[in-house]
Amino acid sequence: MAVIEMRELRKDFVVRVKAGRVRREKRTVAAVDGIDLRIERGEMVGYIGPNGAGKSTTLKMLTGVLTPSSGDVSVCGLRPVPQRTRLALRIGVVFGQRSQLWWDLPLRESFRLLRHIYRVPAVEHADRLRRCVALLDLDGFLDTPVRQLSLGQRMRGELTAALLHGPEVLFLDEPTIGLDVVSKQAVRSFLAELGAAGDVTLVLTTHDLADIERLCRRLVVIDHGRVVHDGTIEALHARYGSRRRLVADLDAPLPPGFTVEGATLVSLEADGHRASFDLVADTAGPVVGRLAALSSLRDLSLVEPDIEDVVARLYAS
Numbered sequence: 649m650a651v652i653e654m655r656e657l658r659k660d661f662v663v664r665v666k667a668g669r670v671r672r673e674k675r676t677v678a679a680v681d682g683i684d685l686r687i688e689r690g691e692m693v694g695y696i697g698p699n700g701a702g703k704s705t706t707l708k709m710l711t712g713v714l715t716p717s718s719g720d721v722s723v724c725g726l727r728p729v730p731q732r733t734r735l736a737l738r739i740g741v742v743f744g745q746r747s748q749l750w751w752d753l754p755l756r757e758s759f760r761l762l763r764h765i766y767r768v769p770a771v772e773h774a775d776r777l778r779r780c781v782a783l784l785d786l787d788g789f790l791d792t793p794v795r796q797l798s799l800g801q802r803m804r805g806e807l808t809a810a811l812l813h814g815p816e817v818l819f820l821d822e823p824t825i826g827l828d829v830v831s832k833q834a835v836r837s838f839l840a841e842l843g844a845a846g847d848v849t850l851v852l853t854t855h856d857l858a859d860i861e862r863l864c865r866r867l868v869v870i871d872h873g874r875v876v877h878d879g880t881i882e883a884l885h886a887r888y889g890s891r892r893r894l895v896a897d898l899d900a901p902l903p904p905g906f907t908v909e910g911a912t913l914v915s916l917e918a919d920g921h922r923a924s925f926d927l928v929a930d931t932a933g934p935v936v937g938r939l940a941a942l943s944s945l946r947d948l949s950l951v952e953p954d955i956e957d958v959v960a961r962l963y964a965s
């Protein structure tokens with residue numbers, strides 16, 4: 649059985665909107681508009697979409713915070729809202745904007761309290777904590793009150809807090825938002841390691857697509873509450889015809905009207921000395937060969953297609 653299953657899942661919100669100078673009328677917003685998804689044990693899934701697409705609303709229904717308007721949802725074989733307490737023992741949640749740590753207590757004390765709340769055996773707890781401390785480099789601030797931690801330090805603390813009871817599924821809402829480069833790297837490496845071990849299922853929402861590229865084999869894109877793509881990043885590139893780009897710096901300018909099989913010239917700069925091609929073929933070999941025969945090559949670079957561009961096109965379509 650899938651660890652996470654959504655069938656025709658919907659969430660409508662009734663909002664009041666201005667309709668004239670004083671009059672307000674009710675309108676229904678379909679925040680999640682019929683989502684069908686199955687996520688298997690050990691998958692790492694990026695759940696992305698533009699602002700207001702319905703990502704947080706989905707996560708809230710998966711974690712038992714919001715009741716669906718209709719449809720079915722199950723996580724670890726449980727129904728999130730009616731079985732919320734049992735579910736809490738099986739999942740970990742990190743929502744960037746909300747903390748599960750005690751503001752005035754040192755990080756270490758928050759972890760100790762969580763052990764009691766979740767009734768984790770002392771040895772298990774100590775083992776997991778030791779691993780998190782090592783991988784997330786927590787040593788320097790375990791005794792610092794949470795209110796004094798930097799955002800990056802706190803996020804590393806939040807991740808630890810979410811994992812100490814050994815959850816099967818980890819839900820992360822914008823885990824790297826606002827973090828500096830070093831903390832981002834630490835969080836990503838940690839999650840990658842967690843994913844590689846294969847026993848935790850991870851669902852991640854983010855606006856930082858580097859998170860997804862680094863961590864997720866599967867990418868689910870939603871827009872207006874519906875799934876618009878479900879597959880690998882490669883499948884997304886293939887669907888949108890993304891091309892690798894070859895940039896060549898040449899000793900002599902490229903002759904006018906130059907064409908080559910397997911590539912399309914897209915720009916010519918530096919008085920014809922720098923040529924950029926979109927690679928249509930799988931390999932750059934023949935194109936490079938032609939260029940080398942034409943003029944001596946000073947430099948060459950291959951630029952992989954940018955996922956930001958592809959996703960922007962997907963959102964716009």
Ligand SMILES: Nc1ncnc2c1ncn2[C@@H]1O[C@H](COP(=O)(O)OP(=O)(O)OP(=O)(O)O)[C@@H](O)[C@H]1O
Pocket residue numbers: 661662663677678679697698699700701702703704705706
């Ligand atoms: N409590 C609420 N009451 C009314 N409307 C809501 C509520 N929560 C969300 N919405 C609306 O539902 C839609 C989906 O919102 P949601 O927060 O799930 O999007 P999101 O994809 O997480 O966006 P973001 O990337 O901006 O966080 C939006 O139109 C939002 O305004």
